[in-house]
Amino acid sequence: MADATVAGDLKKTPLYDLHVELGARMVPFAGYDMPVQYPSGIMTEHKATRDSAGLFDVSHMGQALLIGPDHATTAKALEALTPSNFVELGFGRQRYTVLLNDEGGIIDDLMVSRPLDPAQDGTLMLVVNAACKDGDYAHIAANLPDNVTLQIIEDRALIAVQGPLAVEAVAAHAPAAAELGFMSAAPMEFDGIAVHMARAGYTGEDGVEMSVPAGAAEAIARALLADDRVSPIGLGARDSLRLEAGLCLYGHDIDQSTSPVEGNITFCMQKRRREEGGFPGAERIQSELKDGPGRIRIGLKLEGRAPAREGAEIRLPEGGPVGTLTSGGFAPTLGAPIAMGYVATEHSKPGTKLELIVRGKALPAEVIEMPFVPNRYYRKPKT
Amino acid sequence: MTTYYTKDHEWIAVEGDTATVGVTDYAQSQLGDVVFVELPEVGKTLAQGDEAAVVESVKAASEVYAPIDGDVAEANDALADEPAKVNEDPEGTAWFIKLTITNKDQLSDLMDEAAYKSYVAGL
Numbered sequence: 001m002a003d004a005t006v007a008g009d010l011k012k013t014p015l016y017d018l019h020v021e022l023g024a025r026m027v028p029f030a031g032y033d034m035p036v037q038y039p040s041g042i043m044t045e046h047k048a049t050r051d052s053a054g055l056f057d058v059s060h061m062g063q064a065l066l067i068g069p070d071h072a073t074t075a076k077a078l079e080a081l082t083p084s085n086f087v088e089l090g091f092g093r094q095r096y097t098v099l100l101n102d103e104g105g106i107i108d109d110l111m112v113s114r115p116l117d118p119a120q121d122g123t124l125m126l127v128v129n130a131a132c133k134d135g136d137y138a139h140i141a142a143n144l145p146d147n148v149t150l151q152i153i154e155d156r157a158l159i160a161v162q163g164p165l166a167v168e169a170v171a172a173h174a175p176a177a178a179e180l181g182f183m184s185a186a187p188m189e190f191d192g193i194a195v196h197m198a199r200a201g202y203t204g205e206d207g208v209e210m211s212v213p214a215g216a217a218e219a220i221a222r223a224l225l226a227d228d229r230v231s232p233i234g235l236g237a238r239d240s241l242r243l244e245a246g247l248c249l250y251g252h253d254i255d256q257s258t259s260p261v262e263g264n265i266t267f268c269m270q271k272r273r274r275e276e277g278g279f280p281g282a283e284r285i286q287s288e289l290k291d292g293p294g295r296i297r298i299g300l301k302l303e304g305r306a307p308a309r310e311g312a313e314i315r316l317p318e319g320g321p322v323g324t325l326t327s328g329g330f331a332p333t334l335g336a337p338i339a340m341g342y343v344a345t346e347h348s349k350p351g352t353k354l355e356l357i358v359r360g361k362a363l364p365a366e367v368i369e370m371p372f373v374p375n376r377y378y379r380k381p382k383t
Numbered sequence: 384m385t386t387y388y389t390k391d392h393e394w395i396a397v398e399g400d401t402a403t404v405g406v407t408d409y410a411q412s413q414l415g416d417v418v419f420v421e422l423p424e425v426g427k428t429l430a431q432g433d434e435a436a437v438v439e440s441v442k443a444a445s446e447v448y449a450p451i452d453g454d455v456a457e458a459n460d461a462l463a464d465e466p467a468k469v470n471e472d473p474e475g476t477a478w479f480i481k482l483t484i485t486n487k488d489q490l491s492d493l494m495d496e497a498a499y500k501s502y503v504a505g506l
Contacts, residue, residue, distance in 0.1 A: 042441045043416035236415070236442045305463070306419045307439050330418040330441045337419075359421070359437065 013059035014157045014217040022225075022232055029235055030130035032060040037234040045237035046332040049203055050373075053163035054233035055224050061158055062133030063211055066124045066140070068148035071114070074122050077148040078112065081140065083260060083279045085270035086124065092116030094183045094198050097268050098260055099136060104281020104288075105256040106263065107139060108132040109248065111209075113185040113198060125185075125196070127158065127209070129250045157217035162207030162241075164376060165229045167199070170208055173223055177208055182378045190220055202238065204245025204375040243338060244331050246299060246370030252310055253297060253326045253340055261288035262342065264297040264370075295323065298348045299370035300339045300356070302363055307337035308356040314341050315355045315362065322347045325356060333373045339365070387490055388499035389450045394474055397490065404450060405478040406438070406469065409503050415440040417469040422458040422479060429453055429482065431489055436479050438469065451489040453482030 010033040019026060024035030035057065037045065048054055068074035075086035084097035093114055099107035110128045115121065128136045141150045161170050171178040176188040177197050185198035193216045201207040212220050224230045233241075239249065248254045254263040259281065266274075266289070273279065277286055302308060307330050314323040328339030339356065347354065350369050355362040387395045392410035396403040411417065419439040429435055429449035436447040458480050462468060468477040484490075494502060 036442075037415060041416050046441070240441050305466070306421065307444070309444060330439070332441065 011060075013057055014214040015057040015059060015159075015221055018218050018221055019057065019232075024232070024234060027235070030060055032130065034060060035232070035234040037236045038232050040231070042234070042236035042240060043332050045231060045233045046240050048231040049163045049205065049233055049237060049241055050333055051163070053161055053166040053169050053207070053227075053230045054203075054237070055221060055230050056160040056162065056233050056238055057157070057221070058160050058209065059157040059214075059217065060130035062126070062128040062130065062136065063153040063156055063158060064126045064128070064137065064140075065151040065153065066126065066144075066148060067151055068122045068145075071121045073145070074124050074148050077144050078124060079273070079279065081143055081280065083269040083273050083282075083285065084112075085273050086112065086114075088270075088272075089114045091118060091121075092184050092186050094185050094200055095268075096265075098254070098265070099139060100260075100280040100285075101256055102280050104259045104284040106250070106254045106258055106260065107256065108136050109250050109254060109265075109268075110136070111198070111200065116186045125211075127211075131251060153211075155214050156211050157214050158209060158211055159217065159221060159224075160201055160207065160209045161224060161230065162201045162203040162205045162233075164206060166205065166207035167378070169224060169227045169229045170197075170210075172227065173220075174210075180208070180378075181380045182206075191223055193220065195220070199378060202245070202247055203241040204247070204371055204373060204377075205241075206376055206378040240329055240332060243327055243329055243340070244333055244371065244373040245375055246340070246372060248297070248340075249327060258297075258342070259285050259288055259293065261285055262293045262295055262297065292345055294345060295342045296345050296348045297326070297340060297342055298367050299372055300325075300328075300341065300354065300365040301334075301368045301372070302337040302339065302356065302365045304363060305337065306358060306363055308339050308358045308363055308365070312339075312341075313357040314343055315357060316347065317353055317355050317362075317364070322354070328356075331372055338372050340370070343367075386496060387450075387493035388496065388502075389493055390502065391448055391450070392503075393447065393450050395450050395490075395493065396478075397484070400484050401456065402451065402453060402482045402484050403478050404435070404480050404482060406447060406473050407499070407503075408473050409506075411470050411473040414438055414445060414469070415442060417466045420462040420466050420469060420479070422460075422462065423455050425455050425458055427455045428485075429455065431486075439466075447479065449482070450493065451482070451484060452486040453484050455480055456483045457481040
């Protein structure tokens with residue numbers, strides 16, 4: 001129980017002092033000293049995000065720019081490493097993608113946005129996972145053409161605000177945020193501070209992720225937390241929120257061995273790329289698209305109250321093993337345990353009854369469609 | 384009745400040959416929101432250090448170990464329906480198990496309330 005925290009070589013985000021002041025329990029995560037929860041606890045934080053708005057420090061994530069002479073050149077350089085369409089990504093649009101290894105496995109998942117301002121064309125903005133950033137940067141840099149360069153951003157923080165009231169709360173300081181469509185991004189001012197705002201997130205709720213100057217991060221976070229609608233949220237609730245939203249956690253639900261088809265994230269592969277290929281591991285991925293993968297990531301709802309965690313074996317009722325859980329926990333919104341895992345594709349149909357082995361006991365579970373909790377991303381009203 | 388404590392943040396209230404075992408307020412604060420408690424079967428024989436129960440919070444599972452040797456005489460089944468009681472009343476109604484003590488000598492190695500308080504203060 002007394003898990004000693006070695007704080008020696010851990011990096012701190014620009015919001016570290018604020019986390020401590022707010023009474024956060026700090027834990028090592030991906031080389032950073034990060035808040036896992038605040039005094040109100042994971043359950044309360046989770047519900048605050050679903051009911052109102054939560055503020056997340058995600059400054060540990062990697063921010064970088066790909067810079068080339070024109071959009072097509074930069075987009076093609078990234079297309080060579082990923083299965084997504086960036087050539088046709090619009091100004092001010094954002095897209096989820098994966099870096100692929102030569103076997104079609106996933107090196108990391110990331111968000112990519114194209115600047116809104118045509119004057120900045122030729123640049124793509126990347127946000128990658130904290131635990132993967134050094135490896136990602138080395139991989140990207142080693143595989144770029146001579147006229148495209150990777151520029152790592154070290155002097156900016158990243159703040160996410162998520163929940164049904166998130167954009168309202170942000171728009172009180174940055175009115176232009178309210179005009180953004182889902183998966184769109186734009187530069188704007190937040191109380192006079194230049195920020196880059198994207199309408200996206202990792203909770204299944206409406207909300208934004210904003211890249212801000214490191215020196216202004218605390219002022220921006222304090223301004224938002226002064227709003228009664230906004231609560232600080234730690235990594236614990238971030239994990240339970242993304243699990244309910246059916247979103248993958250890299251290193252758990254997807255990794256170097258899983259393809260995007262097995263990972264059930266083929267939405268990151270647009271039509272042209274599926275057909276043309278030309279990405280690492282295309283042979284495997286295109287054959288999985290055509291014939292179906294041997295295994296696939298599914299969602300599971302457990303019948304009882306006991307949660308099943310990552311690593312638990314998935315079995316057929318009274319039968320043999322068919323897969324393994326990659327994430328699992330308690331879903332506060334549903335008041336029930338849920339899980340994700342990989343199973344042989346023939347057992348992946350919603351409604352299939354399976355068993356999860358926890359401490360030697362078989363817990364009954366059923367395959368269900370994800371997301372577990374309906375997402376509430378912003379849809380612009382049709383005009 | 385005498386109450387003892389362990390470094391694993393359990394309390395043991397002893398009355399005659401029966402020990403009621405639960406987790407301390409400090410333990411529940413570290414665990415966070417408890418969503419499930421798995422308790423041993425009545426009649427099970429536990430040796431000191433055996434896994435006696437598992438507490439699941441939103442985030443993780445934690446084991447609770449038998450603080451002393453004993454036979455499980457009773458398990459608090461109310462925790463199955465209301466695991467959050469562990470957060471609300473850990474040192475009262477949210478007791479985990481009652482043990483029939485089989486080795487009273489082990490009690491002398493446990494902490495009293497004052498010793499436990501100073502132990503927690505030093506964490």
